[in-house]
Amino acid sequence: MTSPAVEVESLSRWFRAGKQRVEALSRVSFQIEPGSIVALLGANGAGKTTMAKILATLLLPSAGSARIFGHDVVREAAACRRLASVVFGGERGLYPQLSGRDNLRFFGMLAGVNRREGRHRVPILLEQVGLSGAADRRVETYSKGMKQRLHIAIGFLPRPQLLLLDEPTVGLDPLEAERLRGAIDQARQEGVSVLLTSHYLLDVERLADRVLLLDRGSIREDLHLTDFIRRAGYAAVVTVRGSGCMPRLDDPPPGISLANEPTGSGSGWEVTLRVQEWSPDVFAQLATLFATSQVTDVQVREVRLEEAFAQAASQHSGSRG
Amino acid sequence: MAVTEVFVTSARHQMAVVRAHPLFLVLGILQPLALLLVMFFARNRPIGAQATAIATAVLLMSYWGATVWQGAGILRRERSNGTLGASMRGVRSPVLVLAGKSLGATLLPALLTAATVATTLALLRTPVTIAAPGWYLLGLVSAILSGTAMGLLLCSLFLLTRFGPQLASALLYPVFLLAGLLIPPDFLPPAVRWLGWFVSLRWAQQFLVSAAGGAPDLGSLGLVGILTCGYIIGGVAAFRRIDHLVRSRGNLELG
Amino acid sequence: MSWAEWWWRLALVARIGEREHRAANPWRISLTTTWPRSLLQCLFFTVLGRVLGGEPGQAYAFIGSIAIVIALFTLGEMCDVPMRDRWSATFYRLRSGRIPVPMLYAVRAWPIVAEAALVGLCCTIVVGLLTGQGELTLQLLTLFPVYLLLVFTSAAAGLAAAAVGLFGRAGADVIIANLGLYLIIAASGALIPPGRLGWLDTLGAVLPMSHGLRAIRGQLAGQPWLIELLLEVVIGACWAAAGIVAYSVLVSRVRRTDHDKVT
Numbered sequence: 001m002t003s004p005a006v007e008v009e010s011l012s013r014w015f016r017a018g019k020q021r022v023e024a025l026s027r028v029s030f031q032i033e034p035g036s037i038v039a040l041l042g043a044n045g046a047g048k049t050t051m052a053k054i055l056a057t058l059l060l061p062s063a064g065s066a067r068i069f070g071h072d073v074v075r076e077a078a079a080c081r082r083l084a085s086v087v088f089g090g091e092r093g094l095y096p097q098l099s100g101r102d103n104l105r106f107f108g109m110l111a112g113v114n115r116r117e118g119r120h121r122v123p124i125l126l127e128q129v130g131l132s133g134a135a136d137r138r139v140e141t142y143s144k145g146m147k148q149r150l151h152i153a154i155g156f157l158p159r160p161q162l163l164l165l166d167e168p169t170v171g172l173d174p175l176e177a178e179r180l181r182g183a184i185d186q187a188r189q190e191g192v193s194v195l196l197t198s199h200y201l202l203d204v205e206r207l208a209d210r211v212l213l214l215d216r217g218s219i220r221e222d223l224h225l226t227d228f229i230r231r232a233g234y235a236a237v238v239t240v241r242g243s244g245c246m247p248r249l250d251d252p253p254p255g256i257s258l259a260n261e262p263t264g265s266g267s268g269w270e271v272t273l274r275v276q277e278w279s280p281d282v283f284a285q286l287a288t289l290f291a292t293s294q295v296t297d298v299q300v301r302e303v304r305l306e307e308a309f310a311q312a313a314s315q316h317s318g319s320r321g
Numbered sequence: 322m323a324v325t326e327v328f329v330t331s332a333r334h335q336m337a338v339v340r341a342h343p344l345f346l347v348l349g350i351l352q353p354l355a356l357l358l359v360m361f362f363a364r365n366r367p368i369g370a371q372a373t374a375i376a377t378a379v380l381l382m383s384y385w386g387a388t389v390w391q392g393a394g395i396l397r398r399e400r401s402n403g404t405l406g407a408s409m410r411g412v413r414s415p416v417l418v419l420a421g422k423s424l425g426a427t428l429l430p431a432l433l434t435a436a437t438v439a440t441t442l443a444l445l446r447t448p449v450t451i452a453a454p455g456w457y458l459l460g461l462v463s464a465i466l467s468g469t470a471m472g473l474l475l476c477s478l479f480l481l482t483r484f485g486p487q488l489a490s491a492l493l494y495p496v497f498l499l500a501g502l503l504i505p506p507d508f509l510p511p512a513v514r515w516l517g518w519f520v521s522l523r524w525a526q527q528f529l530v531s532a533a534g535g536a537p538d539l540g541s542l543g544l545v546g547i548l549t550c551g552y553i554i555g556g557v558a559a560f561r562r563i564d565h566l567v568r569s570r571g572n573l574e575l576g
Numbered sequence: 577m578s579w580a581e582w583w584w585r586l587a588l589v590a591r592i593g594e595r596e597h598r599a600a601n602p603w604r605i606s607l608t609t610t611w612p613r614s615l616l617q618c619l620f621f622t623v624l625g626r627v628l629g630g631e632p633g634q635a636y637a638f639i640g641s642i643a644i645v646i647a648l649f650t651l652g653e654m655c656d657v658p659m660r661d662r663w664s665a666t667f668y669r670l671r672s673g674r675i676p677v678p679m680l681y682a683v684r685a686w687p688i689v690a691e692a693a694l695v696g697l698c699c700t701i702v703v704g705l706l707t708g709q710g711e712l713t714l715q716l717l718t719l720f721p722v723y724l725l726l727v728f729t730s731a732a733a734g735l736a737a738a739a740v741g742l743f744g745r746a747g748a749d750v751i752i753a754n755l756g757l758y759l760i761i762a763a764s765g766a767l768i769p770p771g772r773l774g775w776l777d778t779l780g781a782v783l784p785m786s787h788g789l790r791a792i793r794g795q796l797a798g799q800p801w802l803i804e805l806l807l808e809v810v811i812g813a814c815w816a817a818a819g820i821v822a823y824s825v826l827v828s829r830v831r832r833t834d835h836d837k838v839t
Contacts, residue, residue: 058668059834081672092665097599106592110673115584343747347754355758362772364628484605491609494616504623
């Protein structure tokens with residue numbers, strides 16, 4: 001039986017801040033199956049980067065254990081490093097006075113890429129991340145997005161079996177971000193496992209199989225993406241606009257609720273409704289609801305991950321009082 | 322805000338900046354201590370007027386080190402911190418602000434050097450006689466003002482290149498050699514002795530030693546003043562050039 | 577990893593080290609500022625030796641001044657090698673890489689070591705001739721391999737000391753680099769003969785260059801010098817070992833404390 005790509009068991013990590021002990025992670029447990037993409041969501045300071053550092057063998061846990069394909073991150077760090085690659089991104093983490101190509105070659109070599117492979121793959125990766133033209137320029141002349149792309153190239157170069165991506169699309173324009181998502185998806189199809197932390201929920205929506213919600217160092221939710229999205233409590237949002245008299249919506253049918261109070265100005269009105277679950281009856285119910293109204297426009301959209309995240313986050317912050 | 326208030330506020334600000342980085346400990350303690358140990362133990366132990374001359378020279382050498390490393394790097398550090406724009410585009414005269422900062426950058430190391438020299442001499446039980454303390458103090462103040470003016474000039478020059486630290490280190494020893502501080506001018510080839518005339522520290526050393534001996538050489542003091550005026554004129558001109566470059570190029574990436 | 581693989585990796589590290597060093601110190605800057613500064617420093621201390629002790633003083637100081645200018649690179653600039661990783665926040669990549677950190681830094685430092693040797697040689701020739709010490713210059717040139725030994729022993733000490741400042745308070749690297757340099761000036765016997773200050777001699781005994789300088793002076797004076805030469809080798813090896821331990825401890829500590837500021 002293949003080991004999970006990542007196996008974390010009761011992992012804790014605390015730091016000393018003067019006399020106080022700050023718990024960055026508290027008894028966290030989860031697994032990532034090979035070839036899957038798991039998103040780690042959480043507010044700033046929730047512990048996402050700390051988790052990534054521990055899995056990248058950059059930081060020791062205070063308690064508990066973590067394994068990468070069966071290798072313990074503490075006792076078998078070298079084996080873990082051969083299997084995993086981490087991308088932290090940002091403006092730093094590169095030698096500014098060296099060229100992009102030099103940075104990529106050097107860090108690839110450190111990560112275990114041999115000479116022949118480096119010679120073959122460096123130009124390919126530079127092309128894939130759109131840095132071929134700038135490869136021989138000093139990194140200090142790169143824009144934020146270019147530096148981020150170089151970080152990603154460094155992460156992909158050693159052909160890791162596990163990719164730890166910390167905010168990978170930060171600084172990238174929409175086209176570049178979409179290209180990166182394509183590359184991550186391609187990697188998944190090749191069997192690479194990915195742990196992704198991101199504030200851009202579009203990344204998560206497009207890529208993740210599963211979502212872990214980290215809140216103040218603890219895992220609050222561990223659900224498949226579709227199940228997590230359902231945490232919002234509804235499946236779709238319907239916005240209806242019309243003219244004439246405001247429709248009466250005191251008693252909407254079951255499965256349909258008002259998202260907010262209807263709004264109206266002189267010539268028209270707007271109503272936003274939430275549909276709990278799609279069924280053939282929903283259309284009939286909506287038709288009945290607006291039977292006597294003059295409807296001019298109807299827009300339907302699926303529930304967004306942000307709404308599920310906001311719902312989950314407020315539920316957990318509410319439970320703390 | 323009065324001119325003096327701007328000057329003093331800028332000086333105090335820069336002293337706080339200097340205090341935050343341990344380089345001033347190197348300039349104020351390590352360097353003078355090493356030089357004093359060499360001068361007092363390499364050969365026969367100096368006493369009396371010779372000891373006073375050496376102590377004065379070490380004081381001025383360390384002060385020059387502070388001028389080059391702290392004073393001359395002010396604008397370069399402001400650029401790397403992203404605060405250069407605010408310094409150059411404020412309501413107050415940027416030259417006045419810079420002059421205040423230049424003084425502040427070197428004052429703390431200078432005071433620390435004086436303390437190091439005094440402590441070391443006390444530990445070595447080597448008394449130093451200063452027959453005309455008032456004139457001696459005036460000489461020290463003149464040297465500090467001259468260093469401030471030189472800092473103003475070097476600041477602007479160092480902003481024009483990214484290799485300021487290398488340039489700074491290259492300026493140390495020419496002055497150490499030419500200024501007649503620890504090495505009397507007689508020991509230099511005649512062909513290069515005249516270069517020392519343009520270094521105000523040379524005249525400051527001469528004045529201070531004469532004041533310590535009880536017969537202050539006012540001519541030397543006058544030369545310190547003249548050269549200081551020259552540094553100020555050069556410094557203001559260089560700074561105005563920088564200001565023009567910034568406006569015409571539209572950015573602060575000058576080198 | 578095979579030998580060929582190791583060789584390739586270390587060669588790449590050396591190449592990167594050279595590019596980094598040249599980016600920060602282009603040849604036009606080295607030749608117009610850094611090297612002249614070294615020459616003038618050597619000249620200053622040599623002439624100072626004459627001021628203090630006539631021709632014998634000058635000769636004594638000249639031998640020591642060459643060591644001082646070497647130390648300017650091997651102790652003064654050596655801190656920059658690991659500090660670049662602090663400034664660029666790249667240390668986390670190095671400590672999780674395939675090459676041990678001490679080895680990485682030792683190889684990356686080669687341009688500084690080479691420049692120290694070259695500058696030392698230039699100073700020997702130029703300052704020796706400028707100060708009318710032609711005969712002594714020729715003798716020192718035949719003894720230059722000992723100066724090369726001093727380059728390596730002081731470089732080992734420089735790298736070891738740099739580990740202390742790597743993730744210390746801001747500016748710790750400046751203190752360490754300068755402390756090393758001024759200790760060489762004051763305590764290694766470069767300028768102050770042994771026997772003047774007991775505590776200074778004790779300190780100098782564990783510094784690089786002290787025994788090497790005694791070996792050089794001993795050989796010139798026709799006295800036994802091999803023991804001092806061996807002691808220099810031993811001291812250099814001790815500093816190298818200290819450096820290996822220091823970086824290993826640092827890597828381990830940073831892995832516990834997260835102090836290398838990855839993000």
